[in-house]
Amino acid sequence: MANIQEVAKEAGVSVATVSRVMNGGAVTPKTKGKVEEVIRRLKYEPSMLGRNLRNSESRLLLVLIPTISNPYYSDIINGIENAVIPQGYNILLCETDSNPERENIYFDMVRKKMADGIISMDPTVNMEELKILAEDHPIIQCSEYSVESGIPFVTIDNEEAAYRAVSHLVNIGSTDIAMINSDVTFLYARQRQLGYQRALEENGIPFDEEDVYYTNGPSFEHGQQAMRKMLTGHKEYSAVFAVSDLLAIGALKEAHQLGLRVPEDIAIAGFDKIAFSNMTNPALTTIAQPMYDMGTTSAQMLIDKINGRPVESTMMSHELIIRESTIG
Amino acid sequence: MANIQEVAKEAGVSVATVSRVMNGGAVTPKTKGKVEEVIRRLKYEPSMLGRNLRNSESRLLLVLIPTISNPYYSDIINGIENAVIPQGYNILLCETDSNPERENIYFDMVRKKMADGIISMDPTVNMEELKILAEDHPIIQCSEYSVESGIPFVTIDNEEAAYRAVSHLVNIGSTDIAMINSDVTFLYARQRQLGYQRALEENGIPFDEEDVYYTNGPSFEHGQQAMRKMLTGHKEYSAVFAVSDLLAIGALKEAHQLGLRVPEDIAIAGFDKIAFSNMTNPALTTIAQPMYDMGTTSAQMLIDKINGRPVESTMMSHELIIRESTIG
DNA sequence: TCCTGTTTTGTAATCGATTACATTTCCAAT
């Protein structure tokens, strides 16, 4: 409740001395002791608002995600938090709901100095706006990105990862492999589809656009819908590659509902290795992204950028996790 | 980049007039137009830091959760966000990891005026500290709470909800009903156990402490462990009531793994109605808490408290959701 | 004792806004 003035007066010193005691400036042990006693007695806590105004920084970083309920983000966020907190920063988790208005609120926070920078993980972000904002403010893209924006990013090789997943499906004997893809306006969706296509063609399986089932969104229900469409269609498949675990889990549920056994009747592979991919029955084969590391890396890049240090985009490694949904 | 001084000078008016244009004070249309032109031209954005220092508020609210990866919290957080944003507040999602050090960082933010108040949903929170903090700062407890703390809370009737869930298990013909409970240091765990006990006793089934399987944590894996212990024990059960969906999903997976069919061999009921409870096979019977409403309610209570308005603790309604895991 | 150089402490400007109060401007009524 007390402020620095009251502490100074009570201790019989100047505010500068109190500030020095707080921040480790040169002070006589005697004065230091006296001031510290008063600080304790008055329960003085320096206001961040004053300090931040003076230093014109907020030590707050924004993390943009479309929705908090997609577990894809949780490990990345964990990584970010553990990287920034020791450096005296905090993160503000910003759910945009893919709503430009929401997005603008958060962009405004940066413009108005309430936040020092942004890590964007939102594939639906308004790239035009983001690019403009990046001219004056530190911004990093994590996971979903645009190269042309010129904004540094952290990602994995989506094309190669999808290639490996689909190659694995071929290796277990599947030849009729469908794909469940989300909206190809997203870069990751295009890249993963390229990997799917390359894996088929390299194995002598012709790629057919008809085998790609597009969804209207990234959620469980969309996966169910896609699977229903696929299984009630005229073509039979022995394996499905879904572009995300959430879609794959939806597909899995729908396959069960329609009386199919996984992997015996149809194998299913996902992407992301979210926590729940291990909880389904059968457990899901998937691609592990180094979520936590992607978080810490992008966080460090952002802090570097804030402090004017040079920053390079990073491509991180991935791993194919083979589990029950693709082996008997 | 520009500040209010530069705008004032460029427009040939005083800073007060610029401030009035920004905040809707009395200004001549002519001056207003002139100032607005300069604001646009210089791309002036008022700094929140200056404003907040002057008003000694940050318009930031802290939401304390143990971990972001527990989907239990997502809808509540959604509710909070949608309630606070229209009122000009933002939330800082604070993952404590049940780590007192982390917790203290966030408590400090409130003490140091970087945040205006706290909604605590962390069952592992240090109640002593929270109570002390609540003497000087606005705090609301959501979902998990302590009555003695005197801090206002939002909750459901856990005892009654558990009673209904277990009664349902009795109604479908189960007599040997186990419980998977987390740590009884948590109030909700004690309350739900009381409901379980009452449901048994009212139906003439003796309560046996042996039938309660305690876990060391709230996650999927803990549910698996508990189920394994239960199914490899000497007693046979026809139904299980788990104190949370995450534990129930773990139990479900383990039951499958050990070759049991759900619900034919053993019925399983959860608690919370997290999004994933619908994605499992079979879908999980569970208790729906009005998550979203709990979020908006606690948010409004916190804002009321911040503004010095009186605040009352609230008990919200719940609903039993019967799904595949308890009916054939 | 006096001087010099170092260390400690204090004074006051600064960050960027808001706002109470003072002053000026404007217009209508006399």
Add this chain to the structure above:
DNA sequence: ATTGGAAATGTAATCGATTACAAAACAGGA
């Protein structure tokens, strides 16, 4: 033209810290 009162505008204090610079205190050497 003068005056009064309302409306517009300006001046300067304020919020709570940090910090450059000035001033004072102190210690050691001549």
